[in-house]
Amino acid sequence: MAYTLIPGGVTTPAGFTAAGTHCGVRKNKEKKDLAMIYCEKPCGACAVYTQNLVKGAPILVTQRNIRQGRAQAVICNSGNANTCNEDGVQKANRMCELTAKALKIDTRDVIVASTGVIGQTLPIDPIAEGIPVLAASLSKEGGADAAEAIMTTDTVRKELAVEFSIGSATCRIGGMAKGSGMIHPNMATMLCFLTTDTDIHPELLDKALHEAVGQSFNMVSIDGDTSTNDMVSIMASGLAKNPKITDFGDGYQIFLCALKALCTALCKQVAKDGEGATKLLECRVTGAKSLPAAKTAAKSVICSSLVKAAMFGADANWGRVLCALGYAGTPIDVTGVGVAFESRAGRIQVCENGAGMDFDEEKAKQILLEDEILIDVTLKDGEAEATAYGCDLTYEYVKINGDYRT
Structure with missing residues (x-):
């Protein structure tokens, strides 16, 4: 199957913009700590989640939100995992509400994620102040800032894109990932946000994501610890205007091959940037x-x-x-x-x-x-x-x- 890995990230596919900023969750003002991805139209969406029985509040909220197979935005903070907190679900919901208000979309169309220290109360005020700033600064050039904002102990941004053809249409998948420690096979064990402009039925999108993850992110281990928070999500805008993928035919196989290639490349970036790693x-x-x-x-x-x-x-x-x-x-x-x-x-x-x-x-x-x-x-x-x-x-x-x- 023909595909080409290209420089880029979550804003490479048609319809997507992104932004990243420092809002104040992290004390170090030089480190971005809040990221947003947005699509100009509602997307088909799905995700694969950690198998750790202790799950961060954002996982529970995202599972509920995209159960209908649709999303339009991602909001993610670093510096605090919002896990094992009495008010965790309430604050994850609040992040979705604030994002929806800033973007004028449905609250249920928001994927929410958090990464960082477990068991510390998530400060919501800086996030509430940062979300409108992100919404106002969304751009096609904002993918790198978003990729930086989800980093914790990572030493480098992890982002890439892949390009391929379905019929006469050029399609792209873009991605950004974070992960350096607490990484062990048992999906998902890191955060990865994928976007694509491919027109594909949500059920087939879900099938492709699970298969690609099984051969890539589920085959990564840094330290044997399966994280509490992490997931791989994907949103598909359909703006490439390819013949819609509705079965397991040639179009699906091309898409799956490209998705596997991108996920494998990103998971190798995660593995190479393992905490303290040299190899x-x-x-x-x-x-x-x-x-x-x-x-x-x-x-x-x-x-x-x-x-x-x-x-x-x-x-x-x-x-x-x-x-x-x-x-x-x-x-x-x-x-x-x-x-x-x-x-x-x-x-x-x-x-x-x-x-x-x-x-x-x-x-x-x-x-x-x-x-x-x-x-x-x-x-x-x-x-x-x-x-x-x-x-x-x-x-x-x-x-x-x-x-x-x-």
Whole structure:
């Protein structure tokens, strides 16, 4: 399927504008803390949510608001998660009401999100003052400010877009994401807001989002902690004027392929920016007996603290990879396992048929000193494959999380 990843973000598709500002939720005035995305017309909309039983109030409100498959705006603050607060739902509702009033839209057409510290009361007054400012400053150029405003411990903005054709129409999907810590596979474990001008039936939009998330964001792990607040949402304006996607035919397959590509690119940005991380890790498992088995094995390797620490130290300790495969919870033929490490510096096979082999330790070290590393696991159990994404485990991770709240 033909698609092109392009620079851009949530304002790249037709009909969408955005803005970001500092309103005062965060004490640091140099950090933006309130973001808004708006579409000129009501959109088809859906979302995928965290599976943590403790859910932030914005999740509960958004679930209710877009149950009818429609939305027109997103409002999101950083610096406070609005989770485990007695008045959380009330304040999430208030954020929707204020946004709706400023944009002159229905309150139920607002997706609301919050990210930051859990268990602290969300100050609503600065948000009430900031929302009209955002509404007045919405623009096609405001996507970068919005992407910055949802950051917490992130060190870089995460935004991208993809372009493709359906019939004679050019369609686009744009996205922005945040995520650096408290990230573990079990949707959604970060915030990601997607927009598209593709004309697609809401039920098919929902189907495509779930499939794309299953192969991308659900395959990311930074630290094994599933967040309380997070979700991936998408709004579709239909302004590309493509032949409307109403079945699982060619148009749907093109859209799905492009959506998967964008979600995968964004989730790799999240993984690479893990708290304290110096390296993006990918674990590709091939030859598994089933897709669930491949996913389970790949996640187990990426989640292993020992593997992550070894990658930080550029130590080709392949035994830790086999150990993670062994406790993954899916049966594998251990005597058929192969492991190789690969990066821009080259590739080296370190294990074959479940046993170690002679390899050049110095070459392996040079490969593992790069900032993007592939752990390539081959099995002899079947034809299925999957890839998981993560990062190394560093001293800095402990430092960041040791005083995150204070």
